[in-house]
Amino acid sequence: MIDELINFLKTDNIFLTGGAGVGKSYTVSKIIKHYRDENLGVVSLGSTGISAVNIGGLTLHSFFGFGICKNKNELSEYDKGSKAKEKLKNLKNILDKTELIIIDEISMVSADLFEMIYLRLVNLAYKGRVLVVGDFYQLPPIIKEQNLDLFQRSIYAFGSYAWEMMKFKNIELIKPKRTKNLEFFKVLSKIRVGKISIEDARYLYGFTEVNFTPSSDETVLFGRNKEANELNAFMLEKLHSPLLKHSGKTIINDNLVHKDRIDKWLNNLNVATTFEFKIGVKVIFTINKYKNIIDDSEFYNGEQGVIKDIFLNDGEISEILVEKNNGELVEVKPNNYDFGEYINENDELKYNIIASFFQFPLRLAYAITIHKSQGMSIERLTCDLTHIFAEGQLYVALSRAIEPNNLKIVYKKSENFNSYLNRVIKSHKDVDEFYKKTDFLKYE
Structure with a gap:
């Protein structure tokens, strides 16, 4: 294809x-x-x-x-x-x-x-x-x-x-790559286009929990940063091992570039400027990394594990040992994030690097926002719907799940669940019309 x-x-x-x-x-x-x-x-x-x-x-x-x-x-x-x-x-x-x-x-x-x-x-x-x-x-x-x-x-x-x-x-x-559960994928597909039946609503209600207590083996998806940060801080505090910190390193190659541009770019990276963690903490990978000749460690965006150890070089944390949920041990190095611009150099298109940022591609995995979960595939997912109401947000949240058997939906609103779904699951008529009249070549 x-x-x-x-x-x-x-x-x-x-x-x-x-x-x-x-x-x-x-x-x-x-x-x-x-x-x-x-x-x-x-x-x-x-x-x-x-x-x-x-x-x-x-x-x-x-x-x-x-x-x-x-x-x-x-x-x-x-x-x-x-x-x-x-x-x-x-x-x-x-x-x-x-x-x-x-x-x-x-x-x-x-x-x-x-x-x-x-x-x-x-x-x-x-x-x-x-x-x-x-x-x-x-x-x-x-x-x-x-x-x-x-x-x-x-x-x-x-x-x-x-x-x-x-x-x-x-x-x-058209073929799902994230989940193998076709019933779940069909319901997600209906949510995507804003059309769910009473049976679909009942199916989703089967995942709901009112009295929810977060556990260390799942990731809670929130609509806002506040709740995600609070839960991560709470779970980190519960661990008795010493607090460790790794400050990301920024290298600027062009001193004429405005600091605001660099700050804005850093803010969009899915990593912390200073990564605070402890041995035993649960983490989520924020990039895809494939094996190569030099380094055979491999992980995907959204995959999780537990930090087992750190390696030092001249007193600095140079590698973090993570045991992934599948039992595989990987040595994670800081990732290189580049910010630059395209230039024509000697009649060739080049990407000129203005600044680079080095940080471990890890976040605490107890909680994350919908915003930061884009592109992730999450094994054990809990969606807190308290602040999920914008168009398309519910679909983005639920579609992070790999396995619906590990999915929970936290619903605490006084509003009836069905009426909530009818309110937030909708599509724009222009989009409906566009997809209906457009001829697509469909690929699996």
């Missing part, structure tokens, strides 16, 4: 979609690897800071140099100014060496923003392909002023004139 997509990208732009846990991120990572192995220029972009970090690239605003422009008319005016000339020249040099632009979390890109992207690509005569990835049923665009242009049919990217002009080949991944 990956080979087919790579073949399509020789002639077509692609929209890659599918529900949670069907392998979108894995597919994209394989496509990026292919382009890099073949020395073809590939640019990875995220619609938000977090999605940019997850895909290992930049934000759309940063790459395309949109500044504070909110639509294509403002951008056209901005581009006439002297400030924009040098930026556009640099961007043109980069685009000339780019074969593929990947845009992740396309659902959060508004129609206006997509028009701006298209304007940039047309004006700078981009000749490569565009791969947009995401699920419009999940996170919607953040719109401050809903001013629909004459040609726009929706606030979503697919409602723009630009989407029509890009002539995407539409690909949908």
Whole structure:
């Protein structure tokens, strides 16, 4: 299937979609690897800071140099100014060496923003392909002023004139990779599109608990940071071993870069600036790592284990020994997170690293927010629904679960469970219409 997509990208732009846990991120990572192995220029972009970090690239605003422009008319005016000339020249040099632009979390890109992207690509005569990835049923665009242009049919990217002009080949991944339980996957799929039956609600109610006491062998998903931080601190305090700390190390290669940009980037990383832990504490891995010739340790984003030991080098913690839930011991080293920009160097597309941050890719695993759980697969999951009410949040939360037999739902609201579900499980009519009328090539 990956080979087919790579073949399509020789002639077509692609929209890659599918529900949670069907392998979108894995597919994209394989496509990026292919382009890099073949020395073809590939640019990875995220619609938000977090999605940019997850895909290992930049934000759309940063790459395309949109500044504070909110639509294509403002951008056209901005581009006439002297400030924009040098930026556009640099961007043109980069685009000339780019074969593929990947845009992740396309659902959060508004129609206006997509028009701006298209304007940039047309004006700078981009000749490569565009791969947009995401699920419009999940996170919607953040719109401050809903001013629909004459040609726009929706606030979503697919409602723009630009989407029509890009002539995407539409690909949908349909096979669950996270869970093997098909009944659970079917119910999740109905939640995704905002349509659940009384039987589905009854099925979900079977997971609920009112009198819930957190235990050390599960991860509780919260809607807010406050509750997640409090539970992690409480569980850490219960351990009698000494408190250990590892402060992440930041190396800045470009002293002209604003500190605010670095701080904003660090804030989007799914690791703590200072990691506080104890021997015996339960941790969750926050990245995927595969075996290689030098290092045979392997773990996935959301996998868990217990810290067994630490190794020191010149008085600093250099490695952490973690026993994963499957009994395998792995020696975890600090991960290297890079922040940079794309440049055209000697007629080659390069990623110029502005700053690097070194920290263990671990968090305390007793609690995590929905926000930080994106992309994770969690074995023993408990969802606290107290502060889960935004569109798509319940679906994102429940779809982290690998095994429904290990799933619990904490429901403490006075509102009837069924009426709560009817209120939070809904889809946007524009999204329904778009998926209904679009022809998809479906892949497992």
